[in-house]
Amino acid sequence: MKLTVTVNGTDYTRTIEPRLLLIHFLRDDLGLTGSHWGCDTSNCGACVVWLDETPVKSFTMLAVQADGRRVTTVEGLARGAALDPVQEAFAACHGLQCGFCTPGMMMTARWLLDRYPDPTEAQVREAISGQICRCTGYENIVRSVLRAAKHDGGDSDARP
Amino acid sequence: MQVPAHVEYEKASSVQHALALLARYGPEAKVLAGGHSLIPMMKLRLAQPELLVDINGLTDLCYINRAGDELRIGTLTRHAQLLESQLAGEHFAILHDAERVIADPIVRNWGTVGGSLCQADPSEDLSAAFAAMKGTMVIEGPGGSREVSARAFHTGPYETVVGPSELLTEIRLPIRPGGGSAYLKVARRAGDWPVGAAGAAVWLADGVIADTGIGLTAVGATHFVAAEAEQFLRGRPADEESLAKAGEIAAEHCHPATDQRGPADYKRHLVQELTTRVLRIAISRAQGPMS
Numbered sequence: 001m002k003l004t005v006t007v008n009g010t011d012y013t014r015t016i017e018p019r020l021l022l023i024h025f026l027r028d029d030l031g032l033t034g035s036h037w038g039c040d041t042s043n044c045g046a047c048v049v050w051l052d053e054t055p056v057k058s059f060t061m062l063a064v065q066a067d068g069r070r071v072t073t074v075e076g077l078a079r080g081a082a083l084d085p086v087q088e089a090f091a092a093c094h095g096l097q098c099g100f101c102t103p104g105m106m107m108t109a110r111w112l113l114d115r116y117p118d119p120t121e122a123q124v125r126e127a128i129s130g131q132i133c134r135c136t137g138y139e140n141i142v143r144s145v146l147r148a149a150k151h152d153g154g155d156s157d158a159r160p
Numbered sequence: 161m162q163v164p165a166h167v168e169y170e171k172a173s174s175v176q177h178a179l180a181l182l183a184r185y186g187p188e189a190k191v192l193a194g195g196h197s198l199i200p201m202m203k204l205r206l207a208q209p210e211l212l213v214d215i216n217g218l219t220d221l222c223y224i225n226r227a228g229d230e231l232r233i234g235t236l237t238r239h240a241q242l243l244e245s246q247l248a249g250e251h252f253a254i255l256h257d258a259e260r261v262i263a264d265p266i267v268r269n270w271g272t273v274g275g276s277l278c279q280a281d282p283s284e285d286l287s288a289a290f291a292a293m294k295g296t297m298v299i300e301g302p303g304g305s306r307e308v309s310a311r312a313f314h315t316g317p318y319e320t321v322v323g324p325s326e327l328l329t330e331i332r333l334p335i336r337p338g339g340g341s342a343y344l345k346v347a348r349r350a351g352d353w354p355v356g357a358a359g360a361a362v363w364l365a366d367g368v369i370a371d372t373g374i375g376l377t378a379v380g381a382t383h384f385v386a387a388e389a390e391q392f393l394r395g396r397p398a399d400e401e402s403l404a405k406a407g408e409i410a411a412e413h414c415h416p417a418t419d420q421r422g423p424a425d426y427k428r429h430l431v432q433e434l435t436t437r438v439l440r441i442a443i444s445r446a447q448g449p450m451s
Contacts, residue, residue, distance in 0.1 A: 001169065018169030018212065021199075040162045041200055043351065048266055056270045060199045062192075064169055065216060108266060129350040130264020 005066045007032065008076030018064050023047045025063035026073060034074040034103050038132075045131030048104035049073045055111045057130075074103035077110060086110050086148040095144030097135040104131050109145045113152055121146065162203035168211045175221070175300055178213050178327055183302055185211045187324040192216070193236060193275035196267055221274075221329060224248050231333040235274025239263070242273060252293060252333060253445055254341035254359050258285045261343075264351040274328045282317045283353040288375030288384040289343055292359040295333045301326035311383045336371075338364045340446025344438045345377070346430055348421065354378045355421045356430035358386075358410070362398070362442040369393045369402070369443075374435060379427050380415030388413045389435060398443045407436035 004013045007030060014029055026032045026049065036046035037059055047059040050072040077084045086109045089095065096102045105128060112119055112127040119127070124145045125138070133141060172178035182189050190198060190209035193216065201207035215221070221236035224245045231251055233242065242248055243259035262285050263271060276286050277297070287310075290297075295310040302325055310331070313320050322328050345357035357377035363370045372393045374386040389410040396402040416427035 017166070019164040019167050019202075021163065024163075037161070040203060042196060042267060045264075045266060051270075054269045055266050057196075057266055060196050060267075061270070062169070062195070062199070062212075064171075065192075065195075065214060067171075127265055130266045 001064060003064055003067050005063075005068070006070045008072060016063055018062060020063045022049070022058040022061045022063045022066055022071070025066075026058065026071070029063075032073050032075050036100055036103055038100065043130075043132065044101070045104040045108070045128075046101050048107045048131065050107060050111065053111075055108050072107070074106055077106060084110060084148075085152045086113065086145070089144040089148035089151060090141075093140055093144040093147055095137075095140045097133070097137045097140065101131060101133045101141075105133070105141055109148060112145065113149055117152060118149055119145070164199065164202035165205060165208050167202070167209055169214065170211060171214045171217055173217065175218065175327060175329060178215055178218070179300060179302060179325060181211065181213045182327070183325040189213055189324070191275075191278070191327060193278075194238070194267075194271035195275075196263070196271045197275070197279040197281065215327070226251075226335070229335045231335055233273055233331045233333070235272065235328050235330060237273045239268035239271050239273065239276075240265070243268065251335050251339075252341050252361075254289050254292060254343045254361060254442075257343035258289045258345075258359065261285065261345045261347065261354075261357075267351070273331065277313065277331070278320055278322055278328055280314050280316075280318050280320050281353075282380070283378040285343070285345065285354065285357060285359075285377055287314060288357065288377040288381075289359045290331060290333070290375075291384040292343075292361045292373040292375035293333045293341065294361070294373050295331050297328055298330040298332065299326050300329045305329070307332075311385055314383055336363055338370065338446055340364075340442045340444070340448075342438045342441035342445060344434045344441070346434065353421070356416065356427045356434060358431065358434035358438045360435070360438040360442040362439065362446050364398060364443065364446045367397060369396055369398050372439070374406070374410060374439070376410065376414055376431060376435070378416075378421075379431050380417060381410075381413075386410035386413065386431075386435065393439075398446075400440075403436045403439045403443075406439060407432040407434075410435040 038044040038046035042060040188210040192212040192214045221234040223234040249256040290310040341361040343359040359375040361373040389406040411432035
């Protein structure tokens, strides 16, 4: 069936099978391999992307469900040539570590900071509680998000 | 990597359209709401429907509002919406207590209230919460709509009274004076199913428990309800002795199973302790900040 979706500001129309999962559409059909698939069960959160304004686990959603909507992946996080403050903070605080959980962590972090520009550490930990870092390096991730909050311009309109 | 088997897909444009699609395909059709149980089951081929009826476009089923002395919750309301609803929290603190510990924030963004109830997992939190509050489920079908008590909604694990050509559309909760409610869950880690959980609603009159609803999750309570403990409490003073005894009765009458989340005797202990604690919180909320 036909799917028309806007991903990171670009419109795509593709013919797909209804059973195709959103993560596979993004990675295999569009070549956007930033979003990762980790667990198959929606526990790990490496696949988190935004559907319109809301982060969702793209491994537990069919691509057809994104028809007519906007999807933002980690590739759409940077504001043009400038990295998002979340990306800069993850680099500065060694929040990436092995990098596998990073795309999901950063998409959730951006969403948290758009809603709560000055979160407490507890709020950060709650926000990422559905995402697993196999390096178990949560300290660095939490530190990264809190640093991003301090350095955040707060202008999310520049993103597609 | 797991992928679902071949399936047809239709986007429902209205409740009537969804019902017509369900009637045409019969039991081989499945309603797709948040999909956080259905899609993993399809990946594992535990579910292999011929048709998915996607109701996510029916945004008129996403609401939380008050109509007279009832709180009404649309079936497609996302868990996150319910958690953020001041109206829901004001009348039924149990809903916020429960939603705070359901899955994780990202799953709550897309998972739905109606989907959770219809999945009817014995470990699902809202079933016990709605049973405690003595809610009513509104089910639409080819012949019109019918109402079923939250306590008669589940017919067994993963089974409800909703027929293959029907759709749960709304949950109604009676708002009664003197009420307070709470929910407590013990889980091994964030986002996990409970080892055990308890919810309570209490309605006080002159310091006496005029009525109460106690829901139990994941411990083999019939219809998610601790009926014997409820019966014991009705008409008794809202004191520690009553609550302790109610916990004992609830533990005695549930049927937890030993599994990877813990042995049955531990779960029974949890039921006793959680029932007493959750009643205590519900009563203090019913008494209000002045007491």
